[in-house]
Amino acid sequence: MNDRSRPTGCRRGRRWALVLALVLASGVPPVVGAPEAGKEPPVSDDKLVKTEAEWMKILTPEQYAVLRKKGTESAFRGQFWDHHEPGVYRCSGCGAELFDSRSKFDSGTGWPSFWAPAGPRSVEPVQDHSHGMVRTEVVCRRCGGHLGHLFTDGPRPTGLRYCINSVSLRFEKRPARK
Numbered sequence: 463m464n465d466r467s468r469p470t471g472c473r474r475g476r477r478w479a480l481v482l483a484l485v486l487a488s489g490v491p492p493v494v495g496a497p498e499a500g501k502e503p504p505v506s507d508d509k510l511v512k513t514e515a516e517w518m519k520i521l522t523p524e525q526y527a528v529l530r531k532k533g534t535e536s537a538f539r540g541q542f543w544d545h546h547e548p549g550v551y552r553c554s555g556c557g558a559e560l561f562d563s564r565s566k567f568d569s570g571t572g573w574p575s576f577w578a579p580a581g582p583r584s585v586e587p588v589q590d591h592s593h594g595m596v597r598t599e600v601v602c603r604r605c606g607g608h609l610g611h612l613f614t615d616g617p618r619p620t621g622l623r624y625c626i627n628s629v630s631l632r633f634e635k636r637p638a639r640k
């Protein structure tokens with residue numbers, strides 16, 4: 463872009479032209495909605511796309527069956543339904559932070575249950591018409607992995623119940639405060 467063609471006195475325009483020229487010279491295409499320099503984008507905005515063969519390589523058969531094939535683990539059998547340590551639960555497929563132990567509650571269902579995700583962009587609701595039911599599936603926003611389902615019979619303050627498969631989660635203990 464030749465900034466000499468711009469109206470004189472448009473300093474801001476010249477500055478942007480210079481930024482654009484630098485970006486183009488660096489070979490990095492400008493991204494619409496990209497965060498400002500120095501600010502890391504949320505993990506959930508950084509979509510992770512892999513082929514089925516790649517997922518099969520990095521996931522256990524149990525993780526693959528649930529995350530990629532929308533399976534459901536048996537109730538009261540998973541690792542986290544009765545787990546109460548403080549920390550964060552990450553996606554076992556991609557590592558994105560999905561839930562915090564502070565929103566975990568005992569639902570009595572045998573699956574780890576949360577009344578809210580870790581952040582507004584951690585998980586994504588998807589309409590699910592399988593098994594002759596209309597339900598809301600919950601998937602990881604970053605990798606699209608199947609996590610579980612969302613119901614509206616949860617406790618306060620949201621009234622929501624994110625019913626999640628343990629095998630879709632990886633727990634990270636919160637360091638004790640000194």
Ligand code: FE
Pocket residue numbers: 553554555556557558602603604605606607
């Ligand atoms: Fe994920």
